[in-house]
Amino acid sequence: MDIIESVKMATTTLMANKLRSSLTMLGIIIGNASVIAMIGIGEGAQKYVTEQVNSLGPNLLFVIPGSPDAQRRPVVPPLTLVLADAQAIAQQVPSVEEVAPTLNDSQLVTYRSNNASSSIIGTTPEFLSVRSFDVARGRFITDIDLKRQENVVALGSEIAQRLFGDVEPIGKYIRIKNNTFQVIGVMQPKGSSFGDNQDMNVFVPLTTMANRIVGRSSPYGIRVTFISVSVKDESQMKAAQFQIENLLRLRHKITKDDDFTVRNQQDLQNTLGGITGALKLMLAAVASISLFVGGIGIMNIMLVSVTERTQEIGLRKAIGASRQDILIQFMIEAVILSAAGGAIGTMIGIGGVMIVGTISPLQAGVSPVAIALAVGVSGGIGLFFGIVPARQAAKLDPIVALRTA
Template sequence: MDLLESLKMAGTTLVANKLRSSLTMLGIIIGNASVIAMVGIGQGAQRLASEQFETLGPNLLFIVPGSQQTRSTTLNLPKTLVLADAKAIATQVPSIKEVAPQINSRLLVTYRNRNTNTAITGTTPEFLVVRNFDVARGRFITNLDLERNNQVVALGADVAEKLFGNSDPIGQTIRIKNASFQVIGVMEPKGAFLGDNQDDTAFIPLTTMANRLVGRTSPYGLELTFISATAKSQDSIGAAQFQIENLLRLRHKITDEDDFTVRTQKDVLKIVGTITGGLTVLLAAIAAISLLVGGIGVMNIMLVSVTERTQEIGLRKALGAQERDILIQFLIEAVILSAAGGIIGTALGISVIQIVAMVSPLKAGISPVAILVSVSISGGIGLFFGVVPARRAAKLDPIVALRSA
């Protein structure tokens, strides 16, 4: 019997048992759809993280207190960075363009009968350039504000809306931790970064933050939460990181473990990419289990089919069909079920990815590799799990088969 005839017979048999064939394919459909959707969503999460890091600012470096080991083993981070460190980086590191020191806290902000608990950032005028922020109305902090400890504040877009609604906040007075601040500006909307709303922030002069709100507790100078810096070019980021590390080691008189960590934008993005990539692989592996379950379902149904078609098999063998012909027919049926399930599952997975892309910020994309691998695996599963029932059918004795029918 030629292959074309086997294909026709397999198709006729499967169409004659539509419900059973559909239920057999269901596990394969769900498995393929899950794998493709999980891989697409995982890649979308990686793209979103990459885009959000790009909005932070060009050629960005973060200098944070505590060594990498310290930051991973304690919640109370050491306060080892001071304002003098930031000034030294700005003046003594030739590959650095701008430096923005920061003191961060979360405090109650009040205007008349409205209040909100929001992030307060004490910083300098360089923050706009380093962190790629823009002012929508009014102005930002100036060096004069720093020198005079002026109690002025630039509000993030969401904070301004919560406190003032549609009213103009410029010139109004708000209270931050029982201290009065005049609103001098409103920032352009920036959006969220890794779940942190950057528009839910109020910006005040760094010196005012230290002297009026959080206090000075370090004998070495004005303590900082961290320092942001931007390199002069993409090519100078590595040199900037090296120079900053050497400078701070000299300033802090370090001979053993560093009491600070310098991270580039690429370093942080690589960490996030490793995490999201690992989660994608984990989710895809879990989804692939349903492919295995679907393959077992194919084998079970094909074994039932062999039992039900004992008379047909005996009759065909009595008329001269070889074991190879019976084997090929049942293998073809198993592969058709798995391949058809794979194709339908692929279409379903692509639909899920498109829906997720429309209703969420994830830039979910369709992975041709995931589709090719998933469909190939589903077809291979049909072939693999179809061998046992196909061999059982091929080995049936025609006389016994006809007698037991």
């Protein structure tokens, strides 16, 4: 029998039982839609993580207080980094471009009757280039502000809007922990980074932050929360990390366990990317169970169909149809059911991914390869689960089949 003729006959047979065919395809539709949606959302999550890490700044290293093994065993205090450490890194590590120490705290910021809780970032002028921030209006902190411990602030775009509304904030005064600060600048919108809204930050000179807001100091100088380090070139990241670790060990007179940790931006991205990738595979694997269930549904319906069409099979064999013709006929029907269900499920899945991309920050999308793979797997499932009923139909003896009818 001609393959084209078999496809036409299979299509006609399936269309004659539209409700049954639709219900049979339902499992495959749900399975494909789930797989496509999970893959798309997973890829969107990976892109989101990459963007979040890159938004921190180019070629970054983070020096934070505390041993890398602090979670496994206690480390003798004090766990401290100071401003002098940051200055030493900037001056003595040749592969470093710029260094931005920061001292963080959360405080209530007030302007007249308006107030908002904000992250107060005590830092230096280098913070702008190291962390890829831009000033929209006014100016940022300068070295003179640091030396004089000036009470000046640069506001994130969102907190500026909350406190001042449509009023120009430059030159106005706000209150932070019973201190008055003059607004000298407003930052460009930056967005969120790992759940932290960067546009709600308030930036003050590091020296002012240490002495007038948090009062955090040590015998070795001004303590900092962490140090951001911009490396000249991506190829020098490992060398810079090694040099910084050696320098700080010398400065802190370390003989055993480090009291600091140097984190590589690329390592952070790889770690988070690995986590999101594993989650994507896990979700896709769970969703694939629906495809398996849908395949079983196809096999069950095809077995029922063989029983119902016993007379048809007997007549076709009596007029010359071979076992191979009957086998191909039923396998084509199973493949059409699964492939059609796969195509419909893929469209539904793509639609779901587009909706997620619209209502969430995830740039969800599905590659053509994933779509082709999903539809191909659906067809393969139909072929696999269609073999048993097709073989059963092909084995029917025409005389027995006609007698049974």
